[in-house]
Amino acid sequence: MTLQAAQKPPADSSKALYGGKGTRRLTVHDIAAAKTRGEKWPMLTAYDAMTASVFDEAGIPVILVGDSMGNCHLGYDTTVPVTMDEMTILSAAVVRGTRRALVVGDLTFGSYQEGPVQALRNATRLVKDAGVGAVKLEGGERSLPQTELLVQAGIPVMSHLGLTPQSVNTMGYRVQGRSDEAAHKLLRDAKAAQDAGAFAVVLELVPAELAAEVTRSLHIPTIGIGAGPDTDAQVLVWTDMAGLTGGKVPRFTKQYANLRETLGDAARAFAEDVAGGAFPAEEHTFH
Numbered sequence: 001m002t003l004q005a006a007q008k009p010p011a012d013s014s015k016a017l018y019g020g021k022g023t024r025r026l027t028v029h030d031i032a033a034a035k036t037r038g039e040k041w042p043m044l045t046a047y048d049a050m051t052a053s054v055f056d057e058a059g060i061p062v063i064l065v066g067d068s069m070g071n072c073h074l075g076y077d078t079t080v081p082v083t084m085d086e087m088t089i090l091s092a093a094v095v096r097g098t099r100r101a102l103v104v105g106d107l108t109f110g111s112y113q114e115g116p117v118q119a120l121r122n123a124t125r126l127v128k129d130a131g132v133g134a135v136k137l138e139g140g141e142r143s144l145p146q147t148e149l150l151v152q153a154g155i156p157v158m159s160h161l162g163l164t165p166q167s168v169n170t171m172g173y174r175v176q177g178r179s180d181e182a183a184h185k186l187l188r189d190a191k192a193a194q195d196a197g198a199f200a201v202v203l204e205l206v207p208a209e210l211a212a213e214v215t216r217s218l219h220i221p222t223i224g225i226g227a228g229p230d231t232d233a234q235v236l237v238w239t240d241m242a243g244l245t246g247g248k249v250p251r252f253t254k255q256y257a258n259l260r261e262t263l264g265d266a267a268r269a270f271a272e273d274v275a276g277g278a279f280p281a282e283e284h285t286f287h
């Protein structure tokens with residue numbers, strides 16, 4: 001806890017982002033207030049209404065409809081092929097499945113790189129047709145005109161720095177900001193995003209010490225994924241966190257359940273009941 005936070009009275013738990021009371025839809029103002037209280041908070045991805053409702057009922061205050069839906073929901077290898085049509089449909093489902101969480105939708109690859117006008121058109125669609133409370137886009141200085149125009153238009157923007165998966169074809173999936181030059185660039189990008197009006201910054205796959213420095217340097221919250229313990233918030237891809245993702249998951253993930261095994265067991269038990277005639281039983285049968 002920072003000295004500043006330690007000197008404040010205990011947080012009013014009814015206002016806490018996690019553990020707070022009520023089902024009023026959270027806004028970017030609630031997110032800003034959490035940083036002044038020194039409160040750490042969780043964010044998870046979701047791609048459908050039912051999963052999102054579970055996280056909403058569990059008190060997760062911010063739900064990201066990530067373009068990780070590409071590999072975690074739609075069966076692509078990367079986030080690159082995901083379209084705004086797909087993002088809009090799944091974001092609308094997540095909004096319908098939640099009452100309290102601030103829902104953030106990713107702007108997909110190719111939906112904002114042409115410039116601010118394209119970004120505004122696509123972000124507006126996500127706000128109007130899906131009902132998200134904010135959008136996220138990748139890049140700091142390179143996405144400044146987009147961030148500025150969206151914020152001016154009244155659309156809250158979450159920035160995403162460090163490893164930016166939409167650039168996998170140029171960047172790969174490597175830790176970012178290891179050299180002094182790259183670390184300075186990340187700090188510049190973070191400050192530029194803040195100055196352009198972003199309400200939060202995701203830091204993906206950056207050294208913990210650098211993420212801590214960025215967190216201290218900004219008045220908006222940082223949200224880490226593979227960025228160590230000292231960011232204001234932590235985000236994980238829900239299928240990684242719940243152990244549903246097949247194959248290799250990034251080392252920064254912690255698995256809190258093994259849904260892959262649980263679901264597989266359920267499917268096999270059903271199959272054996274059907275094959276052996278144990279299902280349906282009398283109580284599942286109409287006469």
Ligand SMILES: Nc1nc(=O)c2c([nH]1)NC[C@@H]1CN(c3ccc(C(=O)N[C@@H](CCC(=O)O)C(=O)O)cc3)CN21
Pocket residue numbers: 067068071072079163165173174175205237239240245249250251252
């Ligand atoms: N299932 C899933 N989880 C994610 O966290 C995630 C996605 N998909 N898709 C979009 C991006 C891509 N991400 C990735 C993908 C791979 C690594 C990875 O392989 N990282 C290496 C470390 C590399 C290094 O040491 O430089 C690892 O072992 O974790 C990390 C993040 C994070 N995002």
Ligand SMILES: CC(C)C(=O)C(=O)O
Pocket residue numbers: 045064065066067068069079106160202204225235236237
């Ligand atoms: C990993 C998070 C931050 C993301 O952008 C996504 O899930 O698409």
Ligand SMILES: [Mg+2]
Pocket residue numbers: 066067068079106165
């Ligand atoms: Mg994403």
